[in-house]
Amino acid sequence: MRTFVSAVAAVLGLLLSAVAIPAIWADRNIVQEDGFVALAAPLGQDAGFQQRLAAATVGTIDTAAVPDALAGLVKPVLEAAAGSLTGLPGYPAAWEETLRRSHRLSFADPAASPREADSSSSLTLDVAPLVALATGEISRATGLPLDAPKQTLIKVGQSGQRQLIAGLTAYAPLGYPMAIGAGIAFALALVAARRKWTVLVCVGFGALVLAGLWTLGSAAARDAVLRTASGNGIADMFKNEFVAAASNSFGPWVTGALIAGGALLVAGLVTRIASPGRRRPNR
Known part of the structure; x- marks a missing residue:
């Protein structure tokens, strides 16, 4: 039962993180006026x-x-x-x-x-x-x-x-409670797990997968926006430059996920080596 709870909590944490990180980035850099100005x-x-x-x-x-x-x-x-x-x-x-x-x-x-x-x-x-x-x-x-x-x-x-x-304005601020929920889910997964190193390795690997998905999603969104044309030279010029700046701005967030995922993988492996499990009893 503990293993099941730990697995469900870890998956839930990764799912919440998958949505929370892009939402927080969008809120800080697009929805909030100061972030938009700083980006552009x-x-x-x-x-x-x-x-x-x-x-x-x-x-x-x-x-x-x-x-x-x-x-x-x-x-x-x-x-x-x-x-x-x-x-x-x-x-x-x-x-x-x-x-x-x-x-x-x-x-x-x-x-x-x-x-x-x-x-x-x-x-x-x-x-x-x-x-x-x-x-x-x-x-x-x-x-x-x-x-x-x-x-x-x-x-x-x-x-x-x-x-x-309108959807972005409503959705982006939800990233903060989602991030808190992800943190609680990860903590529950670690507490409930019989083998802590397994949770660390799985979450670390999941973070690497999310970083890859965010990279692909960011590139797809960028290409989709660049394919649209307004028919106005100033508008298209601003759109192209702004999309490039937004893509570059999201890059460090993906890099942070890669670093965190790698660190969790290493921590899990080190924990596994340091705690190999029960030793066989001496005959």
Whole structure:
């Protein structure tokens, strides 16, 4: 009976861990605003990404109010602004505010979202802070009073994916109680086991299997997202860079599972060698 209880508890702990670890990662790095900003902020420091984002951002500036006679003056200023935007002192703050606004739009209650933020989109970027930075620079260079929009919304992903965001928001925080449950299950398995080393070896091997499954699942999810196209250059550019950053961020968690699994395997083998079982009685 003790062996049965130990086995069931060990399997339950592994099943809970399989769900808890990705859920906790998603909550910390996607659902929580600070984690999302920390994950995506380095994208704004990549030189190639900066140049493409600046050019795309400047391209959204509405110059319809500029007189035709001054159009030739504005064009080179726009090109210069695209090249110097990321070097402006206000760029880091504008990029961070862009990420925060985008997260609030994407993860807020649809009823509380602005009408322009279509609830069918999976993620909505608001690059208005970057547009305002570029508009201010162009106004100073030309002396023309250009008005920056309050919002510049860009949809990322395909329609119908809003449900995925809602599901992630509801599911991710459950990872913490699941992790606690996994810890309790592992402790019960160890206490109930007749041979402690068996539990250590089985759980260690299970952790290695989970690390492999997480690696395959992460790669499959990354490829699935990359295959989608929004039809917007800025959106696809951000999506590709963000997915790569997310995949790299989850990598250390998988490595931690590999290390923990290997350590448990070694501990189990050492325990087995140190406690070989009952010795045969001397004749």
